[in-house]
Amino acid sequence: xxxxxxxxxxxxLAGWDEAAYDYHDVVIxxxxxxxxxxxxxxxxxxxxxxxxxxxxxxxxxxxxxxIHYRPTQIRE
Amino acid sequence: MGFxxxxxxxxxxxxxxxxxxxxxxxxxxxxxNVPAVESNIFCMSVIGQVEGHMILPPQNKTTKYEHLIPQLxxxxxxxxxxxxxxxxxxxxxxxxxxxxxxxxxxSLSKPxxxxxxxxxxxxxxxxxxxxxxxxxxxxxTMTVHPIxxxxxxxSVPQTFEYLDKMQERxxxxxxxxxxxxxxxxxxxxxxxxxVPRDIGATVGGxxxxxxxxxxxxxxIGEAIAELNRRIxxxxxxxxxxxxxxx
Numbered sequence: 523x524x525x526x527x528x529x530x531x532x533x534x535l536a537g538w539d540e541a542a543y544d545y546h547d548v549v550i551x552x553x554x555x556x557x558x559x560x561x562x563x564x565x566x567x568x569x570x571x572x573x574x575x576x577x578x579x580x581x582x583x584x585x586x587x588x589i590h591y592r593p594t595q596i597r598e
Numbered sequence: 599m600g601f602x603x604x605x606x607x608x609x610x611x612x613x614x615x616x617x618x619x620x621x622x623x624x625x626x627x628x629x630x631n632v633p634a635v636e637s638n639i640f641c642m643s644v645i646g647q648v649e650g651h652m653i654l655p656p657q658n659k660t661t662k663y664e665h666l667i668p669q670l671x672x673x674x675x676x677x678x679x680x681x682x683x684x685x686x687x688x689x690x691x692x693x694x695x696x697x698x699x700x701x702x703x704x705s706l707s708k709p710x711x712x713x714x715x716x717x718x719x720x721x722x723x724x725x726x727x728x729x730x731x732x733x734x735x736x737x738x739t740m741t742v743h744p745i746x747x748x749x750x751x752x753s754v755p756q757t758f759e760y761l762d763k764m765q766e767r768x769x770x771x772x773x774x775x776x777x778x779x780x781x782x783x784x785x786x787x788x789x790x791x792x793v794p795r796d797i798g799a800t801v802g803g804x805x806x807x808x809x810x811x812x813x814x815x816x817x818i819g820e821a822i823a824e825l826n827r828r829i830x831x832x833x834x835x836x837x838x839x840x841x842x843x844x
Contacts (some may be wrong), residue, residue, distance in 0.1 A: 526746075527719065528719040531746075579673070585662070
């Protein structure tokens with residue numbers, strides 16, 4: 523990967539090794555997506571995996587938006 | 599298929615002559631309602647770093663290519679979208695992601711207009727020139743400079759050739775999608791004394807137009823007007839094409 527930017531690379535990549543991500547794959551309303559859990563019962567949409575193009579034009583599930591979920595018991 | 603995230607259910611009888619929806623909203627929610635009108639223009643902004651193969655640390659404001667590309671596919675496929683407006687204020691970023699976005703915009707069949715506000719630097723330059731028509735704000739700048747390399751550099755001629763090829767891909771795209779000549783672009787790329795600690799050139803709005811990189815100096819008004827003009831032109835052209843041949 524080559525970065526072509528006016529910003530110095532040391533600025534762009536600062537904190538590179540400290541970043542920790544809590545990413546999970548979920549399906550909401552039939553849309554498969556990657557979310558990042560944070561706080562209690564909240565998650566931020568990172569990106570959609572769905573192949574349905576209209577999902578990408580739906581602001582409700584735009585990347586960056588926060589969704590709330592209810593913790594439920596999983597029967598195994 | 600809709601773009602609206604929510605549809606406000608009618609609280610009162612819509613036929614009630616004494617009803618004022620805006621006033622109702624102010625009273626009930628303390629806010630005015632923006633009329634939900636579906637636009638035939640799809641607006642996309644490219645801000646901060648263009649992020650590609652690697653997740654950049656969180657202090658960067660980034661535009662991720664895996665977000666933009668399906669949106670562009672959606673805009674191309676959706677019959678209700680007739681034109682795409684791209685607003686740029688980017689410091690550059692991943693070469694491959696930037697070129698991918700630029701190629702996607704360039705190959706859309708619908709009219710496209712780019713507007714450079716603030717800055718369209720480095721890999722933002724091919725994105726800025728990728729549309730049918732490009733506009734730059736008077737105060738905006740575009741930094742044209744060569745690709746740099748950090749990390750492990752093996753001092754063999756192949757390293758230079760690799761970088762040269764990478765630069766050539768970017769140059770070819772810029773030359774073929776704008777009116778700038780190869781000589782002028784190379785002159786800007788190899789200029790000294792304009793960019794601190796680097797070679798290259800900082801091109802202001804009017805200069806970008808003079809060099810043939812961008813079509814016009816202007817703002818959002820000009821961008822929307824140009825996009826609407828192109829949409830009308832396309833509609834007229836399609837009307838003719840739909841006449842049966844026999």
